Amino acid sequence: MNQPLPSEITPPQHYANRRQWLQAGLAAAAGAAWGSSPSAWATQPGSSKLAALTGQPSRIAGGSTLEKTTPFADASGYNNFYELGMRKEEPARNAHRLPLADWTVRIEGLVAQPQTLGLEELLRLAPLEERIYRLRCVEGWSMVIPWVGYSLAALLQKVQPLGSAKYVQFETLADAQHMPGLRSRVLQWPYTEGLRLDEAMHPLSLLAFGMYGQVLPGQNGAPVRLVVPWKYGFKSAKSLVAIRLEEQQPATAWNQTAPHEYGFYSNVNPDVPHRRWSQATERRIGEDGLLAPKRPTLPFNGYAEQVAQLYSGMDLQRYY
Ligand SMILES: Nc1nc2c(c(=O)[nH]1)N[C@H]1C(S)=C(S)[C@@H](COP(=O)(O)O)O[C@H]1N2
Numbered sequence: 001m002n003q004p005l006p007s008e009i010t011p012p013q014h015y016a017n018r019r020q021w022l023q024a025g026l027a028a029a030a031g032a033a034w035g036s037s038p039s040a041w042a043t044q045p046g047s048s049k050l051a052a053l054t055g056q057p058s059r060i061a062g063g064s065t066l067e068k069t070t071p072f073a074d075a076s077g078y079n080n081f082y083e084l085g086m087r088k089e090e091p092a093r094n095a096h097r098l099p100l101a102d103w104t105v106r107i108e109g110l111v112a113q114p115q116t117l118g119l120e121e122l123l124r125l126a127p128l129e130e131r132i133y134r135l136r137c138v139e140g141w142s143m144v145i146p147w148v149g150y151s152l153a154a155l156l157q158k159v160q161p162l163g164s165a166k167y168v169q170f171e172t173l174a175d176a177q178h179m180p181g182l183r184s185r186v187l188q189w190p191y192t193e194g195l196r197l198d199e200a201m202h203p204l205s206l207l208a209f210g211m212y213g214q215v216l217p218g219q220n221g222a223p224v225r226l227v228v229p230w231k232y233g234f235k236s237a238k239s240l241v242a243i244r245l246e247e248q249q250p251a252t253a254w255n256q257t258a259p260h261e262y263g264f265y266s267n268v269n270p271d272v273p274h275r276r277w278s279q280a281t282e283r284r285i286g287e288d289g290l291l292a293p294k295r296p297t298l299p300f301n302g303y304a305e306q307v308a309q310l311y312s313g314m315d316l317q318r319y320y
């Protein structure tokens with residue numbers, strides 16, 4: 001792709017933010033050791049500069065969109081995270097209740113090296129990158145978010161999937177004591193999602209720990225989440241506790257709840273309407289007011305060039 005570097009046209013506000021972050025990273029590399037502040041990480045999502053905790057400088061990576069980033073206030077104030085409440089403003093209000101201390105993620109199932117990794121181990125596994133990805137919700141709105149993380153493939157390669165592994169299931173936290181949304185029966189808890197192994201190994205599939213140069217706010221899926229930019233937002237499971245390699249296509253929360261509305265693949269596809277509304281257009285949160293013309297939705301959310309070959313020969317009307 002012959003495109004200018006995102007840094008050449010990133011809006012100034014975001015770019016200033018990024019510069020600060022890089023400076024913090026350099027300061028951390030020069031002085032403070034990584035291990036000094038994991039608890040600050042664990043208990044104060046959104047409050048500390050990610051690079052200051054990791055000591056790793058960032059770089060803007062391939063696949064980043066050149067579009068204007070969504071204001072942080074919108075990306076962290078208008079959320080779907082049903083475990084923390086059904087209404088868009090509830091996750092932000094309830095996020096402080098997430099039990100983030102001593103977080104671990106189990107990597108299990110059909111792998112040569114099953115293991116349970118703490119957050120620090122996960123963070124150290126691969127260099128963190130900034131990736132500016134569009135996220136498009138099945139409800140018909142989208143955002144452009146500068147995520148911080150690394151390709152999920154780096155983690156999967158480390159645990160060595162067995163030849164029999166064909167799918168990956170993602171399980172997220174279900175803690176009734178701290179997550180008021182679990183009282184509702186809208187979905188089956190824990191929230192689960194799934195990808196085919198080759199989708200999970202695609203470099204665009206991101207394991208994200210931060211956004212806008214900071215650790216993830218709780219409402220955006222602290223301390224670690226998935227971001228799969230070419231699929232509807234619900235595939236991007238928040239607050240992961242387990243990643244399981246399997247032979248059979250795994251259950252996913254939305255597919256279990258409404259199989260006719262939410263298929264396993266859920267690739268963004270303007271030509272396949274949701275059962276109750278069109279998917280042809282979308283509204284950009286923070287930018288397009290209710291009266292603004294909607295913008296056309298792009299096949300694979302604009303990532304067709306990178307991912308369409310994963311589905312060659314598949315009937316995407318059938319495998320929605
Ligand atoms: N655990 C969990 N992950 C989740 C959800 C959820 O309810 N619970 N909602 C999904 C949906 S529908 C969307 S659109 C995105 C929203 O991500 P964002 O709030 O960071 O924009 O998170 C996804 N991940």
Ligand SMILES: [Mo]
Nearest residue numbers: 137138233234
């Ligand atoms: Mo969504």
